[in-house]
Amino acid sequence: MCSRRRWGTSPRRGRARPICSTWRADWPGRAVPTSRNFSPWRHFLHELAGVQPDDPVPLDDVAELRAWKERFPTRLEALLGPLPSAVPPEVEVVSSEDCGRYRRDKIVFDVEHHLSSPAWLLVPHDRETPGAAVLAQHEHGLGRGKDEVCAVDGGDDGLREHIRTHRSDYGHQLAERGYVVLATDLRTFGERADWNPPHLYACDLTHVHAAMLGRNLLALDLWDLARALDVLCAHPLVDPARVGMVGLSVGGTVTLFLAAWDTRVKAAVVSGYFSSWASSAAVAWNMCGSQVLHGMLGRLEHVDLAAAIAPRPLLVESGTRDDLFPIDVARAEMAKLARVYDRLDAAAHLEHDVFDDGHRWNGERAYPFLDHWL
Known part of the structure; x- marks a missing residue:
């Protein structure tokens, strides 16, 4: 039987x-045997452990490294997937406010058909000729987007305290130092957040919507930021050869990606992000829909994106107590990256600011770094 x-x-x-x-x-x-697994999360970790890099950056041979860098744009664009069609930005200045050392303009510009992006444009009062500028991108944090970066708290004590503890008003700080600063809302943040229901991230829902259209939300954010660079580089008080980019957390994500994709970014500061996808994805509550691409694991790692930036100047900030992006992994991957910069005779263009704190912006070396390179 x-x-x-x-x-x-x-x-x-x-x-x-x-x-x-x-x-x-x-x-x-x-009874079900205890060796059986019901958990999709544990299954993901099992699969993650078996991921091997497809075409990792060569660390020793200069000729192989240069050939790898030639291949990189095609590989990245294949991961980004379909992108929108370009449209004229049609920049509109909505309002202006005197903020002491600089003027804060609220601007709006188009990024694709039927979609626009709001932004804060900070212009120092003493800027009279084209000079240095920075695209400053917000963290995930409280979901307030560009307001947090530009110290626009609207009387919200909670936001004000968050900015203080995370030092996340780096757009404001850069404008105080004399930079023209552009800060936008990524899709689903700030004024571009359609909803943020309890226990759900709006970026996760929008990632699902993008996937149904065959697109990646992260790629769409990068598209919008490339259009923001168009606007910033065209400003009469900006020298396009002196444009940098900075960001914390998800802002660090898009800074690393955009600097690797768009060479108009002449210097970059990536804070609270650089480590590896393999390590950060293993933190159960770490990833959101704004930070992933379909099929990215094993295709491109953080160090690959950073190697694509080389030899342009790059500073990475890492907190020793950042429980999202582990410091031991950050140090190991930075050691690999240092070999890339060294092979390209650009060792002085790479810095790692390690500070004793958690997941926040530091700035102590970032501001002098930008002053030097821009």
Whole structure:
């Protein structure tokens, strides 16, 4: 007699009936073995452990490194997937406010058909000729987007305290130092957040919507930021050869990606992000829909993106107590990256600011770094 059964349909009664297959005859009274796994999360970790890099950056041979860098743009664009069609930005200045050392303009510009982006444009009062500028991108944080970066708290004590503890008003700080600063809202943040229901991130829902259209939300954010660079580089008080980019957390994500993709970024500061996808994805509550690309694991790692930036100047900030992007992994990957910069005779263009704190912006070396390179 067969000791295993599967379910079929009785031709007489139309009811499910057992037939020989993989089910044990004593099911369902039999206990499930403890070796069986029901958890998709544990299954993901099992699969993640087996991921091997497809075409990792060469660390020793200069000729191989240069050939790898030639291949990189095609590989990145394949991961980004379909992108929108370009449209004229049609920049509109909505309002202006005197903020002491600089003027804060609210501007709006188009990024694709039927979609626009709001932004804060900070212009120092003493800027009279084209000079240095920075595209400053916000963290995930409280979801307030560009307001947090530009110290626009609207009287919100919670936001004000968050800015203080995370030092996340780096757009404001850069404008105080004399930079023209452009700070936008990524899709689903700030004024571009359609909703943020309890226990859900709007970016996760928008990532699903993008996936249904065959697109990646991260790629769409990068598209919008490239359009922001168009606007910033065209400003009469900006020298396009002196444009940098900075960002914390998800702002660090898009800074690393955009600097690798768009060479108009002449110097970059990536804070609270650089480590590896393999390590950061293993933190159960770490990833959101704004930070991933379909099929990215094993295709491009953080160090690959940073190697694509080389030899342009790059500073990475890492907190020793950042529980999202582990410091030991950051140090190991930075050691690899240092070999890339060294092979390109640009060792002085790479810095790692390690500070004793958690997931926040630091700035102590970032501001002098930008002053030097821009």
